[in-house]
Amino acid sequence: MNRIAEQLTLSASDNPNNQLDGGSSNTCGTGVQFELASGNNPAAFTQQYTDVKSEKDARIKMDHGTTTLAFKFKHGVLVATDSRATSGNVIASQSVKKVIEINPYLLGTMAGGAADCSFWERVLGMECRLYELRNKKRISVAAASKLLANLVYRYKGMGLSMGTMVAGWDESGPGLYYVDSEGQRVVNDLFSVGSGSTFAYGVLDSHYRFDMSVEEAKDLGRRAIYHATHRDAYSGGIVRMYWVKEDGWVAYPLEDVGELYFRYHPEIKLTHAAESPLTAQRAA
Amino acid sequence: MSYDSALTIFSPDGHLFQVEYAQEAVRKGTCAVGICCKDSVILGVEKKAALKLQDSRTMRKIHRLDEHIFLASAGLVADARVLVDMARVECQNHRLTVEDAPTVEFISHYIASVQQRYTQSGGRRPFGISTLIVGFDPNNTPKLFQTDPSGIYYQWKANAIGRNSKTVHEFLEKHYAQDMSESDGIKLAVKSLLEVVQTGAKNIEILVITKDGNRTPNIQEIEQTIKTIEAEKVEEAEKKANKRKPATPA
Numbered sequence: 001m002n003r004i005a006e007q008l009t010l011s012a013s014d015n016p017n018n019q020l021d022g023g024s025s026n027t028c029g030t031g032v033q034f035e036l037a038s039g040n041n042p043a044a045f046t047q048q049y050t051d052v053k054s055e056k057d058a059r060i061k062m063d064h065g066t067t068t069l070a071f072k073f074k075h076g077v078l079v080a081t082d083s084r085a086t087s088g089n090v091i092a093s094q095s096v097k098k099v100i101e102i103n104p105y106l107l108g109t110m111a112g113g114a115a116d117c118s119f120w121e122r123v124l125g126m127e128c129r130l131y132e133l134r135n136k137k138r139i140s141v142a143a144a145s146k147l148l149a150n151l152v153y154r155y156k157g158m159g160l161s162m163g164t165m166v167a168g169w170d171e172s173g174p175g176l177y178y179v180d181s182e183g184q185r186v187v188n189d190l191f192s193v194g195s196g197s198t199f200a201y202g203v204l205d206s207h208y209r210f211d212m213s214v215e216e217a218k219d220l221g222r223r224a225i226y227h228a229t230h231r232d233a234y235s236g237g238i239v240r241m242y243w244v245k246e247d248g249w250v251a252y253p254l255e256d257v258g259e260l261y262f263r264y265h266p267e268i269k270l271t272h273a274a275e276s277p278l279t280a281q282r283a284a
Numbered sequence: 285m286s287y288d289s290a291l292t293i294f295s296p297d298g299h300l301f302q303v304e305y306a307q308e309a310v311r312k313g314t315c316a317v318g319i320c321c322k323d324s325v326i327l328g329v330e331k332k333a334a335l336k337l338q339d340s341r342t343m344r345k346i347h348r349l350d351e352h353i354f355l356a357s358a359g360l361v362a363d364a365r366v367l368v369d370m371a372r373v374e375c376q377n378h379r380l381t382v383e384d385a386p387t388v389e390f391i392s393h394y395i396a397s398v399q400q401r402y403t404q405s406g407g408r409r410p411f412g413i414s415t416l417i418v419g420f421d422p423n424n425t426p427k428l429f430q431t432d433p434s435g436i437y438y439q440w441k442a443n444a445i446g447r448n449s450k451t452v453h454e455f456l457e458k459h460y461a462q463d464m465s466e467s468d469g470i471k472l473a474v475k476s477l478l479e480v481v482q483t484g485a486k487n488i489e490i491l492v493i494t495k496d497g498n499r500t501p502n503i504q505e506i507e508q509t510i511k512t513i514e515a516e517k518v519e520e521a522e523k524k525a526n527k528r529k530p531a532t533p534a
Contacts, residue, residue: 135387135390139382140382140383140384142382142383142384143381143382143383143384146381146382146383147381150381
């Protein structure tokens with residue numbers, strides 16, 4: 001539960017089994033106990049030793065190099081990410097899994113700190129399962145994303161770095177939320193997160209339509225990731241794509257962006273949108 | 285050794301006497317009845333006679349927990365107040381974290397959990413109330429749940445709590461029909477309350493909840509319903525009398 005709800009609810013203080021928050025409430029109760037950094041102000045302590053903005057080399061740098069995207073369309077939600085991890089100027093890995101399978105019908109993407117994303121999304125998976133058992137129905141995407149947002153809000157200012165999209169299908173259709181460690185939680189039909197997001201947005205915004213077919217959506221996602229990896233040094237590797245439909249998500253075979261270059265590069269030379277095959281596809 | 289003074293001690297034959305005594309307190313409270321109909325749910329309560337100098341508007345027996353969830357209690361009114369407030373906070377908490385309206389089952393489970401918690405801690409006594417929780421789920425199905433001081437909760441098609449609840453419940457078992465209309469439901473609620481409320485319409489309060497809202501029939505409507513019920517009773521009695529009369533020879 002978030003801090004405000006915690007103050008207002010009476011159950012937290014009553015429950016002798018209380019750990020982090022009111023375990024008797026069905027809405028949220030994380031059993032995760034956390035050792036915070038010693039001292040009174042963990043946030044200030046952490047800030048001394050981590051730094052994103054300045055170039056001071058002595059500090060721990062958090063990597064945000066990535067391109068992840070997700071968009072809702074008529075047939076569900078398409079999620080696509082790259083797979084490169086960088087430490088400074090070194091490519092640490094080209095095969096990172098940036099899509100986290102929370103449960104068979106919910107996906108989360110990873111941008112920012114890999115450990116933060118994967119840990120908290122696994123905790124989210126546990127909470128979603130508990131919700132299902134307590135309430136005898138699947139959790140909605142809105143509720144799942146809110147749980148995640150409230151979980152990380154408790155650590156606001158303490159150095160968590162996470163920009164994730166929660167995608168799924170619930171009773172009200174396809175759902176997509178963006179949640180980050182600053183406490184932001186917004187809903188939209190289309191998101192792209194990471195250092196390559198600007199490039200991906202360019203491609204997505206030019207060709208996105210809600211009533212795309214599944215094949216068109218896959219092509220759009222693949223293209224957007226490809227173009228981001230082409231221009232952003234911190235994105236690359238392979239395209240991981242998932243389609244979330246009514247009965248759960250399906251994962252697609254991986255595609256190396258190096259090979260996609262030969263597929264898409266000739267098209268970049270086209271200067272007129274009219275000559276683009278995507279436009280021809282749309283007109284057809 | 286007396287086993288009834290401490291809450292956290294079982295008696296040798298497996299009773300928690302404090303809980304049972306709380307249930308006795310419930311049996312002293314005014315009656316409340318709940319009935320699920322096809323598209324509505326009816327809550328009827330026995331209103332205690334307002335004393336002359338008292339403002340009767342401040343004597344609330346039916347409390348609203350959320351948009352479409354209402355609660356009626358029988359037993360200690362002060363305990364009801366506390367529990368109702370806890371439930372209201374929990375409803376809003378649910379809306380805040382899950383971004384959706386709570387189901388009737390959810391809030392009944394919560395209230396029952398609170399009541400159960402107070403049967404298992406030291407230094408506390410159980411809540412001296414049973415509740416009837418009625419309302420509509422987000423998928424527009426009418427629901428009725430009942431909780432009691434032991435912390436159990438069950439779903440019912442129709443039930444009664446409080447004074448003479450056994451009589452009313454037996455009456456409901458005899459006369460309840462599946463998928464009743466709203467007016468039939470109101471009639472049944474009034475009829476069943478009349479079994480125990482002798483003084484008529486001014487001591488009966490009805491709340492009708494539909495998926496779109498709720499309304500409180502005013503006293504004239506209840507009086508009209510009572511008149512209809514009496515008329516029907518007279519008809520029934522006449523029919524029975526005619527059956528008993530021997531057929532006139534042709």
